[in-house]
Amino acid sequence: xNLELTILGCHSATPRVNSHPTAQYLEINNRHFLIDCGEGxxxxxxxxxxxxxxxxxxxxxxxxxxxFFGLIGLISTYGILNRERELHIYGxxxxxxxxxxxxxxxxxxxxxPIIFHELTSxxxxxxxxxxxxxxxxxxxSHRVYTNGFLFKExxxxxxxxxxxxQQYPEIETCDYHHIKAGKDITLTxxxxxxxKELTLAPxxxxxxxxxxxxxxxxxxxxxxKNVDLLYHETxxxxxxxxxxxxxxxxxxxxxxxxxxxxxxxxxVIGHYSSxxxxxxxxxKEAQEIFSQVILADAGKKISx
Amino acid sequence: xNLELTILGCHSATPRVNSHPTAQYLEINNRHFLIDCGEGxxxxxxxxxxxxxxxxxxxxxxxxxxxFFGLIGLISTYGILNRERELHIYGxxxxxxxxxxxxxxxxxxxxxPIIFHELTSxxxxxxxxxxxxxxxxxxxSHRVYTNGFLFKExxxxxxxxxxxxQQYPEIETCDYHHIKAGKDITLTxxxxxxxKELTLAPxxxxxxxxxxxxxxxxxxxxxxKNVDLLYHETxxxxxxxxxxxxxxxxxxxxxxxxxxxxxxxxxVIGHYSSxxxxxxxxxKEAQEIFSQVILADAGKKISx
Numbered sequence: 062x063n064l065e066l067t068i069l070g071c072h073s074a075t076p077r078v079n080s081h082p083t084a085q086y087l088e089i090n091n092r093h094f095l096i097d098c099g100e101g102x103x104x105x106x107x108x109x110x111x112x113x114x115x116x117x118x119x120x121x122x123x124x125x126x127x128x129f130f131g132l133i134g135l136i137s138t139y140g141i142l143n144r145e146r147e148l149h150i151y152g153x154x155x156x157x158x159x160x161x162x163x164x165x166x167x168x169x170x171x172x173x174p175i176i177f178h179e180l181t182s183x184x185x186x187x188x189x190x191x192x193x194x195x196x197x198x199x200x201x202s203h204r205v206y207t208n209g210f211l212f213k214e215x216x217x218x219x220x221x222x223x224x225x226x227q228q229y230p231e232i233e234t235c236d237y238h239h240i241k242a243g244k245d246i247t248l249t250x251x252x253x254x255x256x257k258e259l260t261l262a263p264x265x266x267x268x269x270x271x272x273x274x275x276x277x278x279x280x281x282x283x284x285x286k287n288v289d290l291l292y293h294e295t296x297x298x299x300x301x302x303x304x305x306x307x308x309x310x311x312x313x314x315x316x317x318x319x320x321x322x323x324x325x326x327x328x329v330i331g332h333y334s335s336x337x338x339x340x341x342x343x344x345k346e347a348q349e350i351f352s353q354v355i356l357a358d359a360g361k362k363i364s365x
Numbered sequence: 366x367n368l369e370l371t372i373l374g375c376h377s378a379t380p381r382v383n384s385h386p387t388a389q390y391l392e393i394n395n396r397h398f399l400i401d402c403g404e405g406x407x408x409x410x411x412x413x414x415x416x417x418x419x420x421x422x423x424x425x426x427x428x429x430x431x432x433f434f435g436l437i438g439l440i441s442t443y444g445i446l447n448r449e450r451e452l453h454i455y456g457x458x459x460x461x462x463x464x465x466x467x468x469x470x471x472x473x474x475x476x477x478p479i480i481f482h483e484l485t486s487x488x489x490x491x492x493x494x495x496x497x498x499x500x501x502x503x504x505x506s507h508r509v510y511t512n513g514f515l516f517k518e519x520x521x522x523x524x525x526x527x528x529x530x531q532q533y534p535e536i537e538t539c540d541y542h543h544i545k546a547g548k549d550i551t552l553t554x555x556x557x558x559x560x561k562e563l564t565l566a567p568x569x570x571x572x573x574x575x576x577x578x579x580x581x582x583x584x585x586x587x588x589x590k591n592v593d594l595l596y597h598e599t600x601x602x603x604x605x606x607x608x609x610x611x612x613x614x615x616x617x618x619x620x621x622x623x624x625x626x627x628x629x630x631x632x633v634i635g636h637y638s639s640x641x642x643x644x645x646x647x648x649k650e651a652q653e654i655f656s657q658v659i660l661a662d663a664g665k666k667i668s669x
Contacts, residue, residue: 163463
């Protein structure tokens with residue numbers, strides 16, 4: 062398993078007994094990310110057995126309550142749980158001032174370091190990178206400054222093609238690290254065996270794009286092109302297209318159009334308005350444009 | 366029913382799947398108050414069918430997360446629900462700055478007026494009063510500035526004693542408002558009928574004292590003397606008495622001692638530490654000192 066997304070909440074606006082605001086937990090190449098953190102997210106994490114301690118990076122799309130009112134509670138809980146490791150928080154400018162004021166008023170100075178990465182750019186930028194994974198912003202268009210996030214595995218090294226290698230008894234185990242590093246092998250008779258013959262192509266790097274909240278915006282297509290999984294908000298159905306435009310949200314049809322034009326493999330939809338009682342209608346509308354649609358639902362896991 | 370308390374959450378520190386931080390809904394003489402508002406309170410209000418729109422006054426004891434991290438979510442939800450009526454918030458200094466910063470960052474200016482009553486006094490003070498009810502602070506001793514709240518019905522007018530009145534055919538219905546107003550009646554023969562003979566004493570005014578969080582503090586006894594219902598936190602059992610003192614909390618035994626010394630009618634306990642799996646132990650310990658003990662539990666209603 063390279064990439065697994067767990068939906069913790071997928072409804073818009075106000076938390077209800079059985080509908081939780083946006084939060085997602087993403088495991089990608091053994092990196093553990095939290096994306097958005099609506100009120101009650103820590104309860105949802107406990108309910109769906111997401112390990113608190115694994116998360117070192119939290120990405121907040123925008124400062125509307127249904128996307129971040131659970132953040133200060135989670136930060137406080139980490140303090141109570143005696144966390145020591147750094148916690149990195151990526152989000153719009155203001156998130157640091159607010160968090161520090163909350164901690165000051167409660168006199169609960171977190172003993173662990175919190176590193177804020179405040180975002181202000183309107184262009185896509187690389188905000189996290191290590192040897193396995195990178196994360197870039199996807200500038201969205203909503204009523205407040207909002208970013209989506211693109212999570213990408215890095216290209217892996219080619220793998221040893223043991224069957225082919227064994228056809229050359231002269232190649233020894235101690236040569237393997239040269240082969241893994243991409244080198245060709247020269248036999249004692251001078252023959253050069255190309256690295257491609259001795260190795261297999263690695264699995265295709267996986268990618269996930271999280272886009273919430275936004276009006277229909279084709280500018281994002283080049284950034285999310287060909288991703289394996291796209292989450293795109295669908296607050297409304299097409300019956301409320303003008304309301305979607307006015308409140309800077311998208312319809313299920315529009316999300317599907319973006320998925321189609323960006324040639325993504327699968328589309329997850331969510332952020333449903335509470336006015337719709339039958340969530341299946343979102344899937345039905347989206348599938349008229351794009352077939353590979355998954356309905357977000359709290360507790361649902363999507364593996365690639 | 367004069368007074369009904371609904372427990373929305375009664376656990377300390379961090380929200381868990383089945384244990385919610387402090388929040389209580391109090392109905393007293395048709396006034397509807399929310400007391401503390403931990404994360405997830407609005408979800409608990411929906412679960413236990415507490416009408417959002419009835420509440421015009423919210424009392425926050427202190428600025429630890431388990432007592433107020435749900436407040437901004439509720440304030441935002443009122444905005445989404447198009448509230449127009451004033452909302453009064455009583456709580457420690459800082460609550461206004463924090464709330465206004467949260468609203469500014471989310472660019473969701475509440476369309477209804479929010480009136481902050483910031484508390485700084487270390488002495489009990491009257492903070493709300495109308496013709497039916499009064500609310501005063503109960504200064505507590507915790508790690509941060511904390512108040513409990515004393516809710517009291519006002520003395521009602523005496524009621525007509527119809528049976529006695531009818532013994533005097535000369536007294537007419539149009540005299541009743543004089544009798545209700547406390548006046549004696551003079552018959553045409555000059556005989557004076559005392560008001561006490563023509564009226565019945567009203568029901569005794571009811572009172573509720575909410576005390577959370579605090580170390581054992583006898584100073585509160587004169588303020589809460591003889592109340593019908595006392596909520597007193599019991600984070601710990603006596604096995605952790607020194608930890609209770611260190612963290613400025615109380616044990617079940619100490620809460621019962623306060624109840625006994627203040628001569629209250631009933632004691633509700635809560636704010637249990639998650640280290641205790643069997644909540645009944647709190648009741649058992651308290652009842653060794655004071656018999657009328659109720660265990661707080663989410664959804665429980667206590668009527669007087």
